[in-house]
Amino acid sequence: MSGAKPGSPTTTLRLAAMLICVCVSAQTQAQTLSIQGDRFAVDGVPRFLTFISYFGALGAGNVTADLRLIRSKGFDGVRIWPLLFTGPQLMNSDGTLRQDALTRLLFVLDRARDERLIVDVSFTGEHIPGLDARHFRDGVLATAAALRPYDNVLVDIQNEREIYGPLGRPLPAADVASILAGIKAIHPSRIVTASNSSQVTAEFAANFTAQLGLDVTTYHDPREFNWFEFETIQPMVRTLRATGRPVYLQEPMPTRDFTFSWYVNHDKAEYFLKAAASAKLAGAAAWCFHSPLADDLRGAQTFLEDVFRAYPEPEWAFVSSLLPARVSFQAANELNYVRAEGGGGGDVRATSMAVGSWETFGVSVLSGGPLVDGDRVTIATSSGAHYLQAIGGGGGALRAAADKVGAWETFIIEKPGGGGIRPGDAIRLRVSGDARWYVAAEGGGGANVLVNRPSAGTWETFKLLFVP
Numbered sequence: 005m006s007g008a009k010p011g012s013p014t015t016t017l018r019l020a021a022m023l024i025c026v027c028v029s030a031q032t033q034a035q036t037l038s039i040q041g042d043r044f045a046v047d048g049v050p051r052f053l054t055f056i057s058y059f060g061a062l063g064a065g066n067v068t069a070d071l072r073l074i075r076s077k078g079f080d081g082v083r084i085w086p087l088l089f090t091g092p093q094l095m096n097s098d099g100t101l102r103q104d105a106l107t108r109l110l111f112v113l114d115r116a117r118d119e120r121l122i123v124d125v126s127f128t129g130e131h132i133p134g135l136d137a138r139h140f141r142d143g144v145l146a147t148a149a150a151l152r153p154y155d156n157v158l159v160d161i162q163n164e165r166e167i168y169g170p171l172g173r174p175l176p177a178a179d180v181a182s183i184l185a186g187i188k189a190i191h192p193s194r195i196v197t198a199s200n201s202s203q204v205t206a207e208f209a210a211n212f213t214a215q216l217g218l219d220v221t222t223y224h225d226p227r228e229f230n231w232f233e234f235e236t237i238q239p240m241v242r243t244l245r246a247t248g249r250p251v252y253l254q255e256p257m258p259t260r261d262f263t264f265s266w267y268v269n270h271d272k273a274e275y276f277l278k279a280a281a282s283a284k285l286a287g288a289a290a291w292c293f294h295s296p297l298a299d300d301l302r303g304a305q306t307f308l309e310d311v312f313r314a315y316p317e318p319e320w321a322f323v324s325s326l327l328p329a330r331v332s333f334q335a336a337n338e339l340n341y342v343r344a345e346g347g348g349g350g351d352v353r354a355t356s357m358a359v360g361s362w363e364t365f366g367v368s369v370l371s372g373g374p375l376v377d378g379d380r381v382t383i384a385t386s387s388g389a390h391y392l393q394a395i396g397g398g399g400g401a402l403r404a405a406a407d408k409v410g411a412w413e414t415f416i417i418e419k420p421g422g423g424g425i426r427p428g429d430a431i432r433l434r435v436s437g438d439a440r441w442y443v444a445a446e447g448g449g450g451a452n453v454l455v456n457r458p459s460a461g462t463w464e465t466f467k468l469l470f471v472p
Contacts, residue, residue: 035047035117035120035121035122035155035156036048036155036156037122037155037156037157037158037195038193038195039195039219039220039250041248042245042248042249042250042251042287042289043250043289044250044289044290046080046122046372050371051080051371051372051373052284052288052289052290052291052371052372052373053080053081053122053289053290053291053372053373054078054079054080054081054280054290054291054292054293054326054372054373054374055079055080055081055082055083055122055124055254055290055291055292055293056074056079056081056082056083056292056293056295056298056323057082057083057255057292057293057294057295057296057298057299058070058074058082058083058084058298058308059083059084059085059088059090059298059299060085060088060090060091060298060299060300060301060302061082061084061085061086061091061112061301062084062086062088062091062092062093062094062105062108062109062112063088063090063091063092063300063301063302064091064112064301064302064306064308065301065302065303065304065305065306065307066301066304066306066307066308067111067112067115068115068118069307069308069309070301070307070308070309071115071116071118071119071121072119073307073308073309073323074119074121074308074323075119075120075121077323077324077326077327078326078327078329079121079293079323079326080121080122080290080372080373081116081121081122081123081124081290082116082121082122082123082124083123083124083126083254083292084112084123084124084125084126085126085127085128085131085163086105086109086125086127086147087127087128087129087131087132088128088131088299089131090299090300090301090302091105091108091302092104092105092108093105093131093132094106094109094143094147095132095135095140095143096132096135096143097132097133097134097135097139098135098139098142099135099138099139099140099141099142099143099146100142100143100146101143101146101147101150106147106150109147109150110150113151113154113156113157116156117154117156120156121156122156122157122158123154123156123157123158124157124158124160124254124292125147125151125157125158125159125160126159126160126163126199126254127140127144127147127159127160127161127162127163128162128163128168129162129168129169129170129171129175130168130169130170130171130172132170134171135170135171136170136171137169137170137171137173137175137176137179139170140169140170140175141179141182141183141186144159144161144183144186144187145183145186145187145190148186148187148190148191148194149190149191151191151194152190152191155193157194157195158194158195158196158197158219158220159187159194159195159196159197160197160198160199160222160254161175161180161183161184161187161196161197161198162175162180162198162199163199163255164199164200164201164224164255165180165198165199165200166200166201166203166204167201167203175198177212177215177216180198180216180218181216181217184196184198184216184217184218195219195220196218196219196220197213197218197219197220197221197222197252198212198216198218198222199222199223199224199254199255200212200222200223200224201224201255202223202224202225202226202227205243206223206240206243206244207243207246209221209222209223209244210243210244210245210246210247210249211247213247213249214247214249218249219249219250220249220250220251220252220289221244221245221247221249221250221251221252222252222254223240223244223251223252223253223254224253224254224255224256225237225240225253225255225256225257226240227257227261227263227264229264229266231256231257231270231279232257232270232275232276232278232279232282233278233282234282234285234286234423236282237253237279237282237283237286237288238282238285238286238287240286241253241283241286241287241288242286242287244288245287250289250290251287251288251289251290252288252289252290252291252292253283253288253290253291253292254290254292255292255294256279256283256291256292256294257270257276257279257294258294258295258296259271259276259294259295259296259297259318259319260295260296260297271317271318272317272318272321273317273318273319273321273322273325274426275318276293276318276322277322277325277326277374277424277426278424279291280293280326280373280374280424281373281374281375281376281423281424281425282424284373284374284376285376285377285422285423285424291373293322293323293326295312295319297311297312297315297319298311325427325470326374327367327369327374327375328367328375328425328427328468328470329366329367330364330365330366330386330470330471330472331364331365331366331367331468331469331470331471332359332363332364332365332468332469332471333354333365333466333467333468333469334466334467334469335354335445335448335449335450335466336445336448336449336462336463336465336466337447337448337449337450338449338467339357339449339450340354340355340356340357340445340449340450341354341356341357341358341359341363342354342356342363342365342445342453342466343355343356343362343363344362344363344365344385344386344390344392344404345362345404346362347361347362347385347386347387348385348386348387348389348390348404348405349389349390349404349405350403350404350405351401351403351404351452352392352401352402352403352404352452352453353451353452353453354445354446354449354450354451354452354453355449355450355451359469359471361386361387362385362386364386364471365383365384365385365386365392366383366384366385366386366388367381367382367383367384368381368382368383368384369381370382370414374424374425375417375424375425376419376423376424376425377417377418377419377422377423377424377425378416378417378418378422379416379417379425380414380415380416380417380436381414381415381416381417382409382413382414382415383413383415385404389407390404390405390406390407391404391406391407391408391409391413392404392406392413392415393405393406393412393413394412394413394415394435394437394438394441394443394455395412395455396412397411397412397435397437397438397441398435398437398438398440398441398455398456399438399440399441399455399456400454400455400456401452401454401455402443402453402454402455411435411436411437412435412437414435414436414437415433415434415435415436415443416433416434416435416436416439417431417432417433418431418432418433418434418460419431419432420432420465425468427468427469427470428467428468428469429467429468430465430466430467430468431465431466431467431468432460432464432465432466433466434460435455440458441455441456441457441458442455442457442458442459442460442464443455443457443464443466444456444457444463444464445463445464445466446463447463448462448463
């Protein structure tokens with residue numbers, strides 16, 4: 005049997021083809037983070053991003069499993085601190101990078117890319133003894149060069165830079181500007197920010213971003229009573245958005261912060277879920293669930309899931325209910341559930357008396373983040389093989405027959421009174437492409453489900469239930 009010899013044109017072409025396949029595969033897995041107006045976009049699609057703090061990433065014993073869990077729970081990204089002392093610290097005191105820590109950082113970024121997660125790389129210069137501002141700049145720029153191949157990254161030059169920084173001193177605006185210019189010279193499209201704490205006002209933070217030319221206004225919310233309410237968050241976000249940049253609420257109220265006497269009553273998942281929904285409704289571009297439990301994950305037997313499960317409230321309850329991955333719809337008569345006949349591929353009726361696989365659906369929120377009033381959603385059968393479809397775009401039957409998503413398969417979910425949508429809430433669905441038509445269970449349940457009502461009433465109202 006004959007074959008091409010090493011170095012021959014045929015062999016060279018084969019190797020080139022293999023490399024192209026590898027590159028295409030890597031690009032297919034990767035995500036590109038960009039900015040459109042005052043919103044983030046992932047692969048060109050505007051999306052509200054929900055992050056989770058994973059500060060101890062470089063020292064974590066089970067990064068692959070941790071990131072897979074984070075993605076499966078509906079998060080879009082993680083926030084990491086590569087200079088934290090609970091893992092190999094990325095910089096030396098002279099600003100050079102430690103090779104073992106850089107290798108570890110790239111491993112984390114590769115695993116995040118596998119899971120299609122965005123990574124917020126936040127620097128904390130105060131964690132490297134003897135590191136001054138000049139050498140800190142050298143280290144950040146060296147990191148920027150090393151991360152050039154990764155498009156799923158944003159950089160926070162210094163966490164709470166008006167409080168912390170190299171040698172434990174605040175990082176002046178001039179140093180932030182110098183580092184920003186250096187990063188942009190290396191990677192012009194890299195999204196760069198520098199976070200400010202709640203010790204400054206929202207107006208100051210917005211102006212700081214605009215004056216320095218940062219890409220994102222990154223703010224750490226004030227620790228105040230009713231921190232989770234829309235009425236508290238909306239005025240703050242409105243001020244932060246005034247310069248037209250995306251607003252990233254990077255470090256809102258953390259879990260387990262009992263500094264304030266009133267907080268003990270708020271250390272529950274329901275308040276953090278409300279805060280995330282309020283941020284999205286207020287027009288923020290991103291929000292981060294901030295828990296100290298992920299600061300130190302060292303050890304071969306340490307898994308983030310086990311750490312969170314050990315704290316049912318608020319950590320495990322929050323991550324388990326961020327997104328309604330599986331839901332059922334109860335008709336207005338409170339007896340019948342909506343079902344896809346045959347599990348999909350045919351009619352949709354509201355005739356079931358209990359929830360099984362045919363009555364279970366998967367909801368995808370097209371704009372990202374927690375489910376809120378006004379979101380555009382798609383609804384898949386439990387197998388994922390079919391989508392609910394308004395035949396003809398509305399005015400007739402609802403079927404579970406579509407095998408791909410288009411205008412007929414996209415709905416607007418509404419909550420009477422507005423706000424975030426949680427289990428047990430009353431909701432309504434109308435066609436996104438032709439918003440005249442609402443979904444209705446004939447007779448309030450016990451018959452067919454149609455998309456032919458021009459207004460919403462009792463028959464067009466369903467109770468949304470989350471299925472474990």
